[in-house]
Amino acid sequence: MKKKYVYILAFLIIAILGYNSFYFKKLSDIKKAQKESFDFKAFADSIYYKGILKSKKTIALTDLISSIKANQEAAFKKYGNRLGIGNSDYFMIKSTGKIIDIKDGIYTIADEKNGVVFIDTKYIFGNDLRDASGLVKLTDFKTNAQFNKVSESLNKIVRNEIPKQTKNVKIGDSISFSGAIKLNKKQTLFTDLLIIPSQIKLQ
């Protein structure tokens, strides 16, 4: 009879130890937790305020165009950023000009040195700003989805900032601006350039 209790006790001890020695979790839950543990907003904040706005690598648009005309390959290599394979690179540029039209979020600018350029204050989406900044590496993130979340957070900040910066801006005003442009290696004309702004300032 005593033996029976010893066996039951031993079984219970083994069962309790066994039960507590391992546990199951859904792989998707773990992955989700890993992804969500990264603060994309804080990261994008630092990219924008400490990186893009203070960057000394931003090139004057007119200098970029002259460099490309002189030696396209070298200019793309020095000032452009492309993460993989393709004909286009992103560049972070700055310039000045006079606003000659504002329509549906597009500012038409008579650039002081580069003819007419357009600033798109409405469709600030995609990877233009992230990639033009050159501040974020693909290898910093485990998946493309996470990498793209950086752009989404960064774009959201810029979409909030630009209306504040342009609150009092009107047609006829002179402005200085910086932002991202995408240029194709097949491109030979540099007219009608579209800029995704990072900053617009009244002069």
Place this chain on the structure above:
Amino acid sequence: MKIKHLFLVLTAIVLVLGCSSKEKTEKPKIAIVVSTLNNPWFVMLAESAAENARKLGYEAKIFDSQNNPAIESDNFENLISSGYDAILLNPTDSDGSISSILKAKTAGIPVFCMDREVNADDAATSQILSDNYSGCVAIGIEFVKELKEKGKYVEILGLVGDNNTWARSGGFHSVVDNFPNLKMVAQQSGNFDRTKAMEVLETIMQANPDIDAVFCGNDAMAMGAFQALQAAGKEYQVKIFGFDGAADVVEKIREKKIVATGMQFPKVMAQTAAQYADEYFKGRRDFPQRVPVEVELINASNIKDY
């Protein structure tokens, strides 16, 4: 006894010589494992990869996974035991394909993913992928402009287990969801399949006859959506958007029956994957884990260039 020993030594010599002569004469073999051969886009990807591998002097054979991770796993088992030297893989599933890739890795066989990403950055030797997100951001912007920021729309997704499906959907929604007057009335998978997409849209339109647009995760489904709309007599009222740059959709854009698509470059991905395998055989080991390939927006304004 001495004769027996001599026989064993001779047998060993023959085996060693036989093996070394095989190594010298046999070309390295490259397996191209493709998610499906039931879609012309993937046929082009697989054939282009095989063609590039052969051009580089290797034997190449295509394996069809029929969109089924279990068949893909069997393919891997077979080609590992058959002595393939590299695998150019178009995975069936972003999670489900990882174990097969790891088996190949354990066997010392490099795997180069083409077009579809797996959710691991330490399994494949490199992943050459379309920049689906950026491509669909561009389509999203086009979509908002075409619909003048308002209307009801349907999204037909690709395979739900494929990362490309969500990268495309994510890029599209990163734009469209910022415009509150654009209402998505249905979002359903069409499995990247033309017939399935046609059936899905027909069913959705029974409950939502007044849609303004359809965004499809690939061009095969855009063609299926077009068929469904044509059968309902709505092909000129409902705007269709695809993704891939398939020849029939490019033609439909020219005819103004489909609004836009994102042009992918399967030949570039296939060529890069084969090139990487060649470089691996020659000793290179430092491959970028992910290589995005640019996607170009095609619409009425630039259709003349395609």
